[in-house]
Amino acid sequence: MTYTVQLMAIKCIEAQELNGDEVLLKLNGVTVWQSGRWHLHHHPTRDDQVSEFDFTNGRRLGAAGWEMLTPYNPKDYIFTNLSGDAVLELWEEDFLGNDFLGRSPITERDAGRGYITVAFVRDGANYLLTYQVVV
Numbered sequence: 001m002t003y004t005v006q007l008m009a010i011k012c013i014e015a016q017e018l019n020g021d022e023v024l025l026k027l028n029g030v031t032v033w034q035s036g037r038w039h040l041h042h043h044p045t046r047d048d049q050v051s052e053f054d055f056t057n058g059r060r061l062g063a064a065g066w067e068m069l070t071p072y073n074p075k076d077y078i079f080t081n082l083s084g085d086a087v088l089e090l091w092e093e094d095f096l097g098n099d100f101l102g103r104s105p106i107t108e109r110d111a112g113r114g115y116i117t118v119a120f121v122r123d124g125a126n127y128l129l130t131y132q133v134v135v
C-alpha cells in the first residue's frame with residue numbers, strides 16, 4: 001500500500017531571525033521545498049518577506065497582501081508512492097549549519113484524517129504546516 005502526501009500551507013507564527021527565515025522542508029531527508037528568495041516572517045514589511053504560503057492555491061501572503069506564486073506547479077507539492085513511515089522536517093538555513101525546527105512523522109494511517117496541521121516550535125521559531133495524506 002502506498003500513499004501520497006500533499007503539502008497545503010506553511011504559516012509563520014514567529015520567525016527565528018529579525019529579517020525573516022530561510023525555510024526548507026525535507027521529506028525523508030530530501031529537500032522538497034524551500035522558501036528561496038522569500039523570507040518567512042510573522043509580520044512582513046519588506047518585499048521579500050512572506051508570512052504564509054498557500055500551496056494549494058499557489059499564493060503567498062506578504063506585505064502587499066496575497067500574491068500569486070510564479071512559477072506555480074501544483075504537482076511540486078504532491079509526493080506520491082510513499083510507503084511505511086515517512087518524516088517531514090522543517091529547517092532554517094544559515095551559513096554555519098542549518099537550524100533544525102522539528103519533525104513530524106507520517107504514516108498511511110493519516111489518510112482520511114483530512115487536513116493535518118502540525119506546529120514546529122523550536123529555537124525561537126514557531127511555524128504551522130498543513131498537509132494531507134491520501135491513499
Ligand SMILES: [Ca+2]
Pocket residue numbers: 016017092093094099
Ligand atoms: Ca537561523
Ligand SMILES: [Ca+2]
Pocket residue numbers: 017021022092093094095
Ligand atoms: Ca537563516
